[in-house]
Amino acid sequence: MTYQPVAVARYAPRVGASRTAAMTLRKPPRTSDVRADPAPMRWAIIGVAVAFLVLFIVMPLLNVFGQAFAKGLTAYFSALGNPDAVAAIQLTLIATAISVGLNLLFGVIAAWAITKYDFAGKSLLITVIDLPFSVSPVIAGLVFVLLFGAQGYLGPWLQEHDIKIIFALPGIVLATVFVTFPFVARELIPLMREQGTQDEEAALSLGASALRTFFCVTLPNVKWALLYGVLLCNARAMGEFGAVSVVSGHIRGETNTVPLHIEILYNEYQFTAAFAVASLLALLALVTLVAKVLLETREREE
Amino acid sequence: MSGATLGRYGRRVIPGFGVTLGVTLLWLSLIVLIPLVALFLRTTELSFDRLVRIITSPRVLHALELSFGLSLIAAAVNLVFGLAVVWALVRYDFPGRRLFDAIVDIPFALPTAVAGIALTNLYAENGWLGRLLAPLGIQVAFTPLGVFVALVFVGLPFVVRTVQPVLEDLEAELEEVAATLGASRLTTIRRVVLPAILPALLTGFALAFARAVGEYGSVIFIAGNLPNVSEIAPLLIVIRLEEFRYADATAIAAVMLVASFLVLLAINLLQRWSERRNGGA
Numbered sequence: 001m002t003y004q005p006v007a008v009a010r011y012a013p014r015v016g017a018s019r020t021a022a023m024t025l026r027k028p029p030r031t032s033d034v035r036a037d038p039a040p041m042r043w044a045i046i047g048v049a050v051a052f053l054v055l056f057i058v059m060p061l062l063n064v065f066g067q068a069f070a071k072g073l074t075a076y077f078s079a080l081g082n083p084d085a086v087a088a089i090q091l092t093l094i095a096t097a098i099s100v101g102l103n104l105l106f107g108v109i110a111a112w113a114i115t116k117y118d119f120a121g122k123s124l125l126i127t128v129i130d131l132p133f134s135v136s137p138v139i140a141g142l143v144f145v146l147l148f149g150a151q152g153y154l155g156p157w158l159q160e161h162d163i164k165i166i167f168a169l170p171g172i173v174l175a176t177v178f179v180t181f182p183f184v185a186r187e188l189i190p191l192m193r194e195q196g197t198q199d200e201e202a203a204l205s206l207g208a209s210a211l212r213t214f215f216c217v218t219l220p221n222v223k224w225a226l227l228y229g230v231l232l233c234n235a236r237a238m239g240e241f242g243a244v245s246v247v248s249g250h251i252r253g254e255t256n257t258v259p260l261h262i263e264i265l266y267n268e269y270q271f272t273a274a275f276a277v278a279s280l281l282a283l284l285a286l287v288t289l290v291a292k293v294l295l296e297t298r299e300r301e302e
Numbered sequence: 303m304s305g306a307t308l309g310r311y312g313r314r315v316i317p318g319f320g321v322t323l324g325v326t327l328l329w330l331s332l333i334v335l336i337p338l339v340a341l342f343l344r345t346t347e348l349s350f351d352r353l354v355r356i357i358t359s360p361r362v363l364h365a366l367e368l369s370f371g372l373s374l375i376a377a378a379v380n381l382v383f384g385l386a387v388v389w390a391l392v393r394y395d396f397p398g399r400r401l402f403d404a405i406v407d408i409p410f411a412l413p414t415a416v417a418g419i420a421l422t423n424l425y426a427e428n429g430w431l432g433r434l435l436a437p438l439g440i441q442v443a444f445t446p447l448g449v450f451v452a453l454v455f456v457g458l459p460f461v462v463r464t465v466q467p468v469l470e471d472l473e474a475e476l477e478e479v480a481a482t483l484g485a486s487r488l489t490t491i492r493r494v495v496l497p498a499i500l501p502a503l504l505t506g507f508a509l510a511f512a513r514a515v516g517e518y519g520s521v522i523f524i525a526g527n528l529p530n531v532s533e534i535a536p537l538l539i540v541i542r543l544e545e546f547r548y549a550d551a552t553a554i555a556a557v558m559l560v561a562s563f564l565v566l567l568a569i570n571l572l573q574r575w576s577e578r579r580n581g582g583a
Contacts, residue, residue, distance in 0.1 A: 034481040049390035060420040113322035136516025138536040143337035239413025242518035259415040278416040285411035
């Protein structure tokens with residue numbers, strides 16, 4: 001096979017996702033190198049870069065935790081123990097579990113179809129899978145309101161049969177699945193393309209069934225990328241705000257997810273409580289990033 | 303579906319082609335394609351006059367101008383500062399380099415609502431940064447400047463992560479040859495390095511722009527959301543929806559969707575250009 005998977009993987013847009021293991025941070029060239037820049041330029045660029053990152057990333061992040069604990073631990077934990085907060089956390093966990101499960105299943109199937117066979121229109125298919133990344137979350141929510149809302153195409157039929165989608169869990173799940181649609185497939189496709197089909201062909205020719213081949217050959221080959229895709233999908237699903245906000249109806253204790261609960265608290269000037277709940281999601285983001293670094297190291301070692 | 307099938311492209315040894323592709327297309331249609339088509343169908347139900355009237359009403363026009371204009375400026379800022387970040391991360395060694403590399407992804411991982419309230423709090427009059435800016439007469443929170451700050455935040459990783467792998471893989475020989483031939487360091491960077499990473503830079507710029515145009519969660523807290531001043535287009539969609547003015551919401555959404563498709567097309571063309579340019583590598 002004279003495939004050039006690396007070049008494809010390198011330039012493919014990795015929106016919302018991050019680089020593959022082969023692209024982890026390398027050692028910079030030594031200063032004796034011809035490529036070394038003059039010292040004043042070096043310090044100016046490092047200064048600008050660090051200042052930019054501190055201003056736009058470190059400060060907001062520190063601010064979340066600073067505000068969350070501003071009134072002490074008691075206020076922090078009482079905000080988290082509030083019944084509405086607990087209900088929001090439960091709803092978020094349920095909606096996320098369903099959405100991530102669905103996207104895991106279909107992401108793996110899509111990546112398999114795209115990387116194990118040749119067919120016409122493949123690049124178009126990849127573009128369409130990526131589409132949700134370039135659609136505003138608000139529009140992602142709106143399309144489901146237009147389909148299933150009271151004024152929507154299927155609204156009257158749903159009402160007749162007493163099925164609630166908008167302002168209920170199914171709507172929240174649909175919107176979440178839409179915005180996290182590409183994550184798993186996006187992580188798997190470059191890697192599975194690089195690995196080709198020889199391993200599977202060998203297993204099949206030795207008499208393994210298709211399912212056995214998938215679980216014993218393909219899955220172990222991609223487990224770290226798959227895990228990372230699921231983590232990213234999970235982080236985004238738990239934190240999705242715009243799309244869920246449009247379809248949820250903001251019914252407190254019923255259809256409020258964690259990000260929506262944060263919005264309500266903030267708009268009611270309960271800043272400490274808002275930041276306390278927000279710190280949970282910020283922690284989730286940090287855990288996701290740490291896991292990413294660990295998974296990349298792990299994958300490089302193998 | 304088991305067993306080898308003969309396809310147009312030769313023998314398919316691995317079974318399951320029909321099933322997996324079928325399931326993929328079905329799922330894709332149900333979740334992504336049909337809902338998006340429904341949006342456009344809804345738009346075609348409006349007469350052309352009505353569509354134009356909605357889009358050109360002062361409030362909608364201002365919201366669209368604000369969203370697209372500020373997204374463009376924010377993406378440009380990310381282009382310049384993102385290049386500085388990527389250059390520092392790839393070319394220099396400094397304390398905390400690995401940590402800074404890791405936190406570039408924070409805007410991807412941090413939920414937008416959390417980023418929104420954190421930025422608002424930071425730039426509010428009594429916030430850590432707002433307190434410093436207030437004596438200078440600069441107000442960020444609840445002004446278009448606040449919208450800009452939020453859009454820079456959400457777009458930050460795109461330029462860095464698109465350019466980083468390209469700059470890392472740039473062959474050292476190119477710069478060494480330029481230096482040997484007597485080019486100064488700045489000339490080498492301007493004439494050799496920058497052209498090589500230009501497609502990636504522009505792709506990152508387009509991605510950051512696309513993300514910023516549709517951004518909602520991190521903006522609405524800090525924007526103040528004054529109609530005709532700091533009201534972004536995605537928020538106006540939500541407002542119209544809450545007023546049950548579905549036609550208005552749909553029309554604004556359709557315009558934004560067409561715009562993001564155009565950006566997506568531009569990104570694809572950029573990618574083809576960059577693949578051609580780096581094809582030999």
